[in-house]
Amino acid sequence: MKARLLPLVDCLTPNLAEAAALLGASVATSEDEMAEQGRALLALGPGAVLMKGGHLAGEEAVDLLVAAQGVRRFAAPRIASPNQHGTGCTLSSAIAAHVALGADLAEAVAAAKDFVRAAIERGRDVKLGEGPGPLIQIPIRG
16 A cells, blocks of 8 residues: 555645654654654655544644645644534545645645544534434534
8 A cells, every 4th residue: 555555645634643654663752752753654655645633632623734845834722522523534535525626735734624623523512322422514403
């Protein structure tokens, strides 16, 4: 996968555990380690790497976009919600949608983070079944 698939990827979007697994490394515990792992993944061939730091400790949810031009930090205050199932898939899909609409990658990441943040906020108090619930993309009336 690393040799044949990653060079075809425009923007790889691993969470911390996925990045560590791809690299055979320990899970990053700081932004510096996230950037280091992002650069190591970039060397495997994708056009860019968005290191998703949602599981990193801290008051902010920090993602790092690592590209040949450098590292760009995207941060937002952490939202307490039990309903965050699917955030990574939603984020990568929203990035792809914004790129398809003509945004450059950094603009697409910023817009996608805003979209996911709004979906987490909308779903914060929704109770659906047992366990962690999904994001809510549209307002629920009710």
